Amino acid sequence: MARPRSFDRDHVLHAAERQFRTSGYNGTSVDDLSAATGLGRGSLYAAFDGKHGVLLQAMTGYFARLGQFAPKALAGPDEGALERLRRYLLRAVHGVPLADDVPPAPDRAAAACFAAKMALEIGASDPEVERTAKACFSAIATAVAECVRAAQRNGDIDPDADPDDLAYLLLTIIRGIDVVGAAGHSPARLTSIAESAFALLPRPRHR
């Protein structure tokens, strides 16, 4: 019985995320957010409680997307598990896309993981941001670990390897690729890094 919202919440949060990933948190003004989302100042404050609120809700949305995508990309039959790990590693070369169907990003520094960028920029002084980023990383590691276990069941990875340790190592490599890419190293170099990482996965000793 009142005027309905004229904007789509997720659409706005996507636009805000893109802005934050492009310019960073402190490099983004409320006017930038307003221009990027098409919302006026007042609406941003009423609906998201200002700049910091927009950031937190955008990160929460990012986390939710991740919690869907990572398992979707990594879960499956045991036979293909190793190859799924390889693809997941190689995906990092092109960065983290805004949405599953959207091209990853124009420039590499804006394509880095949203959670990683925010954690590095303001995580030290913003516990909520740090917590959300940690949750993102844990979610990825959990999905990767599950895939590692599948690969182990299929005899593609050394059964003595600890799946959780390996998963966190792979997560670290993926996030490291973001950083090395942000410094301007070529996609070819990043691909080489990802392939090297994949090649070093502990195979079962045959015999």
Next chain:
Amino acid sequence: MARPRSFDRDHVLHAAERQFRTSGYNGTSVDDLSAATGLGRGSLYAAFDGKHGVLLQAMTGYFARLGQFAPKALAGPDEGALERLRRYLLRAVHGVPLADDVPPAPDRAAAACFAAKMALEIGASDPEVERTAKACFSAIATAVAECVRAAQRNGDIDPDADPDDLAYLLLTIIRGIDVVGAAGHSPARLTSIAESAFALLPRPRHR
């Protein structure tokens, strides 16, 4: 025949680096820099050409320090090369210190590699920053590659492995540890990651 500088240039750049690493580039105001360095506004502009100039020169200093430290930590006799690689990996757990004798940092997000932080925050829109960060990373990779070759000569690493590829992978892991640490993961977790990485280094197949 004129008034000499009353400050030590390197000391000032160190203080500025600490400030930038703690608060980020856009999170640091010129007043913050002034307070951190003890220099007045005008002096900062006269000596370093303002905030951006301070950043570039601080990053250049960081690069120079790195160019000295990385080879120093990694070069040496072939026998100890593998262990030096391990120590270098484990060093990443505590972050990158401001100076060789200074404790790394209070909180983990401020302890991350200066070049990595700046590249992620403003590298996309600041080519000079991106270039300097890339140079830092390349310098590290070069030193690591040399150490890998030493370990190969000593029979500790598979001679078929490409030293440069392996070096870039190790660099990526080290920078990834920074990111995972900045998100609040425990030192124990980071240590585990570093040890896992070390354990996966390709050993020569003993006949």
Next chain:
DNA sequence: CGAGTTCTGTACTGAGTTGTCAATTACGGC
């Protein structure tokens, strides 16, 4: 068609920002 409720956009405020400038200070040579 009207009333009530919520959304929307703009204008405003106070704080914080950058870059500059003239005045001051300190030193080294003469």
Next chain:
DNA sequence: GCCGTAATTGACAACTCAGTACAGAACTCG
């Protein structure tokens, strides 16, 4: 001891920013 040169200081003006307040628009229900 004086003077020129350069560093230093503090203040200043123009600007941007975050957050708020208010007035108008839009929509639903009666």
